[in-house]
Amino acid sequence: MVAKGDKIQIEKLKADKDSIVKFDQVLGTFTDKAYELGKPTVAGTVVEAKVLKQGRGKKIEVLKYKAKSKYRKKIGHRQAYTEIEITKI
Numbered sequence: 001m002v003a004k005g006d007k008i009q010i011e012k013l014k015a016d017k018d019s020i021v022k023f024d025q026v027l028g029t030f031t032d033k034a035y036e037l038g039k040p041t042v043a044g045t046v047v048e049a050k051v052l053k054q055g056r057g058k059k060i061e062v063l064k065y066k067a068k069s070k071y072r073k074k075i076g077h078r079q080a081y082t083e084i085e086i087t088k089i
Contacts, residue, residue, distance in 0.1 A: 001030065002089075006085070009082070009084075010084060012054065017051055017053060018050065018051065020048055020087070022047070022049075023047040023049070025041045027042070028042060029042055029089070047086065047088070048087050049084040050087050054083075055080070056079065061076050061077075062074070
């Protein structure tokens with residue numbers, strides 16, 4: 001759930017810094033008085049966000065190991081992300 005002004009990190013998008021991204025497949029909306037859930041999406045609802053930066057997360061290390069065979073393999077992975085700020089719902 002997001003609100004106007006929230007800054008979140010999502011999976012990497014093909015968008016430039018300072019560009020506007022629109023999400024038209026919204027699963028649900030919530031206001032002070034009521035909420036609306038889509039079946040499967042809420043028709044006519046659009047969320048706009050501004051791209052703040054593209055980046056990569058912290059490195060996680062994966063270790064593969066097999067006993068009695070001297071097999072060890074260490075692999076690192078950094079997930080790419082896009083940081084956005086919600087500007088309009």
